[in-house]
Amino acid sequence: MIRSVAAAAVLAAGLSCAGTASAQTYLADWGVADMKSAVVASGASVVREDVSADGAPYIAAMTAGGMKFSISGRVCDHAAGATTGPKRCRGASVQTRFTLTSDVAVDAAVKKYAPEFAAVSISNSGKSELLISRYVILDHGVHRDNLKLNISVFTGIAERVWAEV
Amino acid sequence: MLKKLLVAGALSAIMATPAAAQGLLNDWAIADATKAIVAAGATVTNSGTDENGAIYVSAKSAGGMKFLAYGTVCSGTPKRCKGLNLSAGFTQDSDAAVNARVKEIDRMAVGVRNGGDNSLDVNRYVIFDHGITPKNLEMNITVFLGIAEDIWNGGGK
Numbered sequence: 124m125i126r127s128v129a130a131a132a133v134l135a136a137g138l139s140c141a142g143t144a145s146a147q148t149y150l151a152d153w154g155v156a157d158m159k160s161a162v163v164a165s166g167a168s169v170v171r172e173d174v175s176a177d178g179a180p181y182i183a184a185m186t187a188g189g190m191k192f193s194i195s196g197r198v199c200d201h202a203a204g205a206t207t208g209p210k211r212c213r214g215a216s217v218q219t220r221f222t223l224t225s226d227v228a229v230d231a232a233v234k235k236y237a238p239e240f241a242a243v244s245i246s247n248s249g250k251s252e253l254l255i256s257r258y259v260i261l262d263h264g265v266h267r268d269n270l271k272l273n274i275s276v277f278t279g280i281a282e283r284v285w286a287e288v
Numbered sequence: 289m290l291k292k293l294l295v296a297g298a299l300s301a302i303m304a305t306p307a308a309a310q311g312l313l314n315d316w317a318i319a320d321a322t323k324a325i326v327a328a329g330a331t332v333t334n335s336g337t338d339e340n341g342a343i344y345v346s347a348k349s350a351g352g353m354k355f356l357a358y359g360t361v362c363s364g365t366p367k368r369c370k371g372l373n374l375s376a377g378f379t380q381d382s383d384a385a386v387n388a389r390v391k392e393i394d395r396m397a398v399g400v401r402n403g404g405d406n407s408l409d410v411n412r413y414v415i416f417d418h419g420i421t422p423k424n425l426e427m428n429i430t431v432f433l434g435i436a437e438d439i440w441n442g443g444g445k
Binding site for chain 1: 312360371373375387390391393394395396397398399400401402403404409411413415416417418419420421423424426427428431
């Protein structure tokens, strides 16, 4: 559902900066190179890059403190007029999962941490996993440093929770 | 002397709102949020500064859902803020009902939580640091409204 909502919102809007070149300061969508730069600028390391079955870019990363997280593309398309080639995405799902001792422990963590951190979503993703995520919308343009800060805010909160659960 | 003061005043005004002058937002004030909320199809019902000094805009979606845009990391006079928390609260029958909804809702673009007093709270937090376009802000509000209204109507699973 989130994908359809985000996609509808994107389609309803004029794409003023579609196909943004990676050298530009503002991003209305992102490709692997853009996100790798933002990840590194935030102080984390890129562990792996990949493409999902539907062609969306995916990056696995690790903070300086050792916390693993991933960034996957949402609302992705080929360049205008193209049917092949790397996709660029207008949404980015930044997330990490921590395995706790039980489903009950995950529910307790959600109840404790979700009210504390408004900038992320904290939920029970099943299998005794605590899911922390932040969804970044790039439609119409955000500064590259804004993207970097979105990642930094996410990792800062997630690492704090990681240290306590 | 008067000219110097006027020039200094003009310069300080420009420096205080460089993003606005360029059509970009490094932070937001009530007028910026009001414009984006209206552009997203909602209606502003109130705005101002709360007892903590934070600015807010309360509004209602076209479907009747009440929500709030609340400033964080604010400074200056008048206040401009680097963060904006969009939130809505939906009263459930019980605390257990809130917890059940929190567990079943699966929407990554918003946060859902038990806000206490049987309130299911839904929010989306927007970061302005370094600049976003006004249209990006509008899109954030549109996405929040779409998901929050779905949750309000019992969806989101």
